[in-house]
Amino acid sequence: MIPELYIVLFLGNIQLSNRANVQLYCFLFMCMVIVWEFYNYLLGLRIL
Numbered sequence: 001m002i003p004e005l006y007i008v009l010f011l012g013n014i015q016l017s018n019r020a021n022v023q024l025y026c027f028l029f030m031c032m033v034i035v036w037e038f039y040n041y042l043l044g045l046r047i048l
Contacts, residue, residue, distance in 0.1 A: 005032075 009029050 009025055
């Protein structure tokens with residue numbers, strides 16, 4: 001994915017003191033990774 005997005009999420013997790021916010025960031029991060037992988041999978045099917 002976009003390297004800048006990884007960095008922003010990583011720094012955001014460090015700066016957040018609330019544990020619930022960290023869990024929310026991790027959840028959103030995993031969702032974005034899953035969506036990105038699924039998108040690449042669909043692109044692969046379309047190319048083949």
